[in-house]
Amino acid sequence: MDDARYQELVQKDLAHWVHPQYHKADHQAPLMVDHAEGVYLYATDGNRYLDGLSGLWNAAVGHGRPELAQAASDAIQRNTFTNSYVSFTNEAAIELAAKVIDLSYDNMQGVYFTNSGSESNETNFKAARFYWTCKGKPEKNKIISRVEGYHGNTLAAMSATGMSVFYPGFRPTVAEIFPATTPGATPTGGGRIDSGNINIDNIVAAIEQEGADTVAAVIAEPVQGAGGVYPPPPDYFAQLRDVCDRYEVLLIADEVITGFGRTGKWFALEHFDVQPDMVSLAKAITSAYIPMGATLWSKEIHETITGTDPSVKFMHAYTNSGHPVAAAVALRNLQIFEDENLVENAAARGDQLLSGLQRLDENPHVGNVRGLGFMCGFDFLQDPETDTAFPVEAKMGAKFLGAIKRRGLISRVRNDAFVLAPPLISTAEQVDDILTIVEDSVREITAEV
Ligand SMILES: Cc1ncc(COP(=O)(O)O)c(C=O)c1O
Structure with a gap:
């Protein structure tokens, strides 16, 4: 592309397009x-x-894989879209749900499809509340996260994100969704290991301060990614699992980055022999060829959420949940993972x-x-x-x-x-x-x- 065309496009871009994490000043030579x-x-x-x-x-x-272009093309030509709301279904998403459960932790059973990591976390926050409501404990509705954690940028996901750089201009955050801070410290320590981001005592203190009977779940990335790549000490997640069990709080593993092989295991908590209650996924499920995300729920959560009286429905919905084209691409993508x-x-x-x-x-x-x-x-x-x-x-x-x-x-x-x-x-x-x-x-x- 010659420079004149590039400049023309950049001017058009600056005229209209508001990019993620945007200020024009940072976008003069993209x-x-x-x-x-x-x-x-x-x-x-x-x-x-x-x-x-x-x-x-x-x-x-990697980029430009003809197998994935072919999978998308075939799926589009076969059935571009039917919705996945209750009483509609499609072959690719059924197979994908079964495949992801097969690859994931032994205790996993249920899948809800989303379009992004933020939506996966939103879905899990709502599902955690729904679960406790089914258990007769609707007051267990708070979500505790960690400083320096990144969980996305919808309002609830932003509230869980423990980096205060994301809040200005968008306050108030959702009061019941917040990072556990070290008492006396500011929520953002600048992305350093000692800022309290991987400190089990912070989580315990936050649960005790709020009262365990008001806490639905703790959310944590197995390896904090956007915060600066912080793997935990080897015993951290076993301790976090124990804390969650002790206080009857669900453990949500945000595996939006670590899911599907990034850490050298299919799912990252395998490194520590720990099983979460819920998993948030996106990114590598389709290797970015098409947007898609998913949440996974343990047998206990899946059976509780789906075992209610027919008058109590899980009224959570996205138009593109279980999109047949995205699901077909995801299945082919995971086939590449296995073949290679x-x-x-x-x-x-x-x-x-x-x-x-x-x-x-x-x-x-x-x-x-x-x-x-x-x-x-x-x-x-x-x-x-x-x-x-x-x-x-x-x-x-x-x-x-x-x-x-x-x-x-x-x-x-x-x-x-x-x-x-x-x-x-x-x-x-x-x-x-x-x-x-x-x-x-x-x-x-x-x-x-
Ligand atoms: C751990 C984690 N959770 C959630 C998200 C949000 O995903 P999305 O940008 O697809 O909404 C990200 C994005 O980088 C992430 O790294």
Whole structure:
């Protein structure tokens, strides 16, 4: 695309389109992808970029797969749409529900289809309330989350999101849905491990303060993703499971990022031998070829919600829930996962990526190298010895994104935390390319400090 056409499009974009997390000032020279294939994006600036975050953690099987185009085309031609409201159904969504249950935790039984991660969390919040209402405890209606957790941006999902940067202009949050903060601390500690985000005592204190008889559920990402990739200590989720059981509170695993192989297991709490009560899914269920999400419920929750008197219906609905085309694409996508052993590949490539990143520890301004499976991160630090951050004006994260982009890699930062989650199809050679770019870019920007 020539520059005149690019400029014309950007002006039109600025004139009308309000993007997610928007301010015009940040959108003067957006990257425009012309086409994409495998792990690579080919931009209108003439450059090829390795997609270091799989789109937004979702393009698991990589870009431009003809099998998925074919699956979508076949499904559209067969039956573009029939609704999934009660008394209508379709073959693809039936098979998908059974497939996802088969792949997930042994205690899972029920599926509700959504269109996004935010909707999956909304659905689980409502389902948790519905469950307790069925149990004769409608006053158990609060949802407790964690600081630095990200759960989406509809009003309830935003309220659960423990990053205060998302609230200004949109208050009030939903009062009954909130992150458990460390007493005396602000909700956002800047995305650092010590900010209280992975602190079991915060959850216990919040449940006790509210009274367990008012709490429906705790929601947690197995690995905090958008917050900066924070895997938990190995015993954290077993403890959280015990806390939830002790206080009779449901455990919602927000696996919108970690679901479907990202951590080297199909679902991330398998790492810790823990079964949640509810799971929120989206992203890799279709590898981003078409929007779709899902929630999974344990046998106990599924049977309670569906076992009511016929006069008590689960009156929750989305027009596109169980969309036959999205479901057909999801089924074909999961077939690719199995045919190409992508979960095993995520584990192997994740080990390679993490051990490569650990070499950066030698740099005096890199610390907290971390990861689980094929999602990794590290922090730029002024002084790793004391875990001291750079002043905000240093803009280390933004500088680093510029440095990797010049070398052909795209990913994201949260403040000074850099995160990577490449497509699950990545080869060993492509991971080496990522590591070379990251090492060279770290050297460049830390040399200027
Ligand atoms: C853990 C988690 N939950 C929920 C969401 C929200 O998903 P969506 O943007 O599809 O609404 C995200 C998005 O990144 C996420 O990472």
